[in-house]
Amino acid sequence: xxxxIREHPFDPWQTVSEYRSTRLASGKSGASAVFVGTxxxxxxxxxxxxxxxxxxxxxxxxxxxxxxxxxxxxxxLEDALVVxxxxxxxxxxxxxxxxxxxxxxxxxxxxxxxxxxxxxxxxPFWKKETLAEGERWVERNxxx
Amino acid sequence: xxxxxxxxxxxxxxxxxxxxxxEADGIASARDVWKAxxxxxxxxxxxxxxxxxxxxxxxxxxxxxxxAFFPPVTGG
Numbered sequence: 001x002x003x004x005i006r007e008h009p010f011d012p013w014q015t016v017s018e019y020r021s022t023r024l025a026s027g028k029s030g031a032s033a034v035f036v037g038t039x040x041x042x043x044x045x046x047x048x049x050x051x052x053x054x055x056x057x058x059x060x061x062x063x064x065x066x067x068x069x070x071x072x073x074x075x076x077l078e079d080a081l082v083v084x085x086x087x088x089x090x091x092x093x094x095x096x097x098x099x100x101x102x103x104x105x106x107x108x109x110x111x112x113x114x115x116x117x118x119x120x121x122x123x124p125f126w127k128k129e130t131l132a133e134g135e136r137w138v139e140r141n142x143x144x
Numbered sequence: 145x146x147x148x149x150x151x152x153x154x155x156x157x158x159x160x161x162x163x164x165x166x167e168a169d170g171i172a173s174a175r176d177v178w179k180a181x182x183x184x185x186x187x188x189x190x191x192x193x194x195x196x197x198x199x200x201x202x203x204x205x206x207x208x209x210x211x212a213f214f215p216p217v218t219g220g
Binding site for chain 1: 150152153154193196197198212214215216217218219220
């Protein structure tokens with residue numbers, strides 16, 4: 001489960017903890033860099049009550065796996081983990097977890113950031129926000 | 145030639161279908177597929193995937209391909 005699409009709320013911290021204890025070789029990773037993206041209750045000046053996250057089954061998983069394996073290879077990581085929500089989500093729900101594990105911090109931090117920016121610009125997900133009055137598609141992601 | 149076409153997000157709502165099957169001769173590229181299903185010129189920002197991999201609008205399509213059209217991605 002190094003790349004996973006989840007349809008239900010998840011705890012990213014528990015996910016990282018379990019991954020470290022069950023999947024990583026003990027004593028190899030001196031650095032763990034973790035990014036967690038969480039839903040806000042505001043966007044572009046409006047209150048957001050909920051959001052539906054849509055994806056392209058098959059293509060999304062492949063894009064994320066390609067991104068993950070490229071990061072592992074480029075930075076010489078011990079491992080990397082990507083988890084992303086789909087479905088209906090609410091403010092304070094976690095949306096995305098990207099974690100990079102390496103011997104030293106430089107590679108883990110760089111890989112975590114790169115994976116997150118690649119995910120934002122290439123992974124086929126789309127957000128539709130529910131506002132107090134009506135719905136709207138998020139048209140584009142802000143630059144990182 | 146049969147092309148399986150998929151639409152996502154705002155493009156799905158605009159077209160009114162999640163999937164369509166296009167059966168026509170004279171379709172050479174993803175751009176031709178878009179014209180056949182929408183009757184319009186493609187938006188500059190529209191993204192295309194052929195068989196679940198990103199492709200340009202002028203990439204050739206073949207019988208049985210899955211061609212997807214969608215707006216800029218907004219995950220994360």
